[in-house]
Structure formats: structure tokens, C-alpha cells
Amino acid sequence: MLMTRDQIYEQVRDVLADALGADEDEITPTASLTADLRAESIDFLDIVFRLEKAFSTPDRPFKISPGELFPENLMENPEWVQSGRFTPAGLAMLKERMPHVDFAGFDADVNKVAALITVDAIAKFVERKLNAAA
Amino acid sequence: MRWMWIDRIIAFEPRRSLTAIKCVSLAESHLHDHFSADTDRPAAPVMPTSLIIEGMAQTAGILVGSVNRFREKVVLAKIVRAVLDQDVLPGQTIRYTALIDRLDGAGASTTGTVERLDHAKQDGRWDAIGAVDLLFSHVDRNLAGVTFPEANFVFSDNFRTLVESAGIPFDAPT
Incomplete structure (x- = not known):
């Protein structure tokens, strides 16, 4: 079953809260990962791993290729x-x-x-990938 | 010379898990200052938490490095989670078990458990005392585009001895 936009956003928000140690109220759709949530380059690897884990299902692995997100x-x-x-x-x-x-x-x-990569951009990225795989 | 915080690798499953032990000894001079006696209380030597985390980083780092036979420079990039509930005292043994969670060209994430054997109890039981989850970067492929020296400065001298004594193939030139 396809996830709704809201379900994807909520899961992305949880991933970012865990990866960046950010408070949930800081994680708004327009918040920039680097400028507002203080992400460093290594955090992007952590985020990629966590997104892969969060959105994979037993019959449909969610794999992000190098350079795909950025x-x-x-x-x-x-x-x-x-x-x-x-x-x-x-x-x-x-x-x-x-x-x-x-x-x-x-x-x-x-x-x-x-700094252009916002919380909303990550949610859109996940949504596009999930829709393309469906 | 690297400051080694594991003594021996005792189990290894390629690409999956690695277990190492560390025997904590009062001969380690840093324990004399952690914590030293003051006017109110006697000395209380305790293995520093930071060094327990480093022990896990070495355990998990060897596991991640072994995947490419130590040709990659595997560097600790992030302590994702570190929870330690109990102290480790001289004469006790720490057992680190690291598991690869995710692995790709850019790096790896690992989960790990920390256990303690108290020889004084004479029951041979390992008590779980914490968890340390880590993120490693293959630094030559870092997203920041920073370049590093060609020689593998991560897996050198003492690491090679430790790894080879456990029968794990080691290709990287030191």
C-alpha cells in the first residue's frame, strides 16, 4: 500500500530528529538541514542509512544510490x-x-x-522514489 | 604506535559481526587518575567511558575495515548512541560485540553491545552494561571532498598484529 504524503513526512521528521539530535519543533518543512538543523557532511550519510532502513520493506528494499540525494x-x-x-x-x-x-x-x-536541502526536499525525494518503485 | 583499547579478537563473522575483549588492569596508569584520591575519599579507579567507546570504535572499525581487507581508511565519523549503565573496574573484562547495520561505498553504520565479566563473582557470567552505535566514513570518498594521504594511517602496526593473530586477512600496506 502506498504511503500518504503526511505519513512520509512524519517518518522523515523522525529520521531527522534521530540523526541530527534536533527537537521536533525545529523540524519544519522549510528548515534547511545544514543552515537550520546544523547538519554536517557526515550527517548526510547517517540520514541516507536511516532513510533506507525506515522506508525498506521485506519485498521492496529502499536503496539510495551515491549522488542520488545530492x-x-x-x-x-x-x-x-x-x-x-x-x-x-x-x-x-x-x-x-x-x-x-x-x-x-x-x-x-x-x-x-x-543549504537548499530542506526537510520538505527530503520528504519529496522519498515520495518520488516510492512512487517510482510502485 | 596506536593506543589499543582491545586485547584480542575472539569471534569474527565476515561482513556481519566481530567480538573483542579488553582486560582492564590497574597497571594502566590513566586509571590512577580516574579517579584519584582526594581529601574526602579514596582513589576509585574506573575505566573511562570515553575509552570504552573507543574500544567499541576499534572493534567495529576492524569489522568494517575487514570487508575490503583493510584497504579503505575507515574513520569513526559519529557516535550515534552511547549508553553505559555500569562501571568497569580493574580486574574485570569487557566484551565488545559489533554488528554491521548498513554498509556502502561511503561508509558504514554499526550497532554494538558492551558486556562485563566480573572474575570475583566466579560465575562466568557476562552482564550487559551498555550499547554503542557508531557511524564510520570511508574517508577517501567523503562527501566534503577533502583529500587524505595515500598511506593507510588507520590500520597500521598494532592493528595489523591484532587482526592477523585472529586469522583475518589483512592486505593494506602499512
């Missing part, structure tokens, strides 16, 4: 990043590979891209 090795490709900013091609790639993220108001600064 593209890797961005800085090494000059086609995507120049002088610390995403190029138009880089931005297009990000939007295509991160459909769960809201890029409104993003100024292409590479240092700010991690």
Missing part, C-alpha cells in the same frame, strides 16, 4: 562550476538531478547549495 564531485567539473559559482549548464544539471529541491532564489553560489 550530486557528488560537483567542483571537479569546470563545465558545471567556475570561480565558485554554477554555470548555466551546472544549474540545469542540478535542477534535473535534484527535482526534490526548490531552487527559487538560489544565486548559484556553490557554498550555498547544501
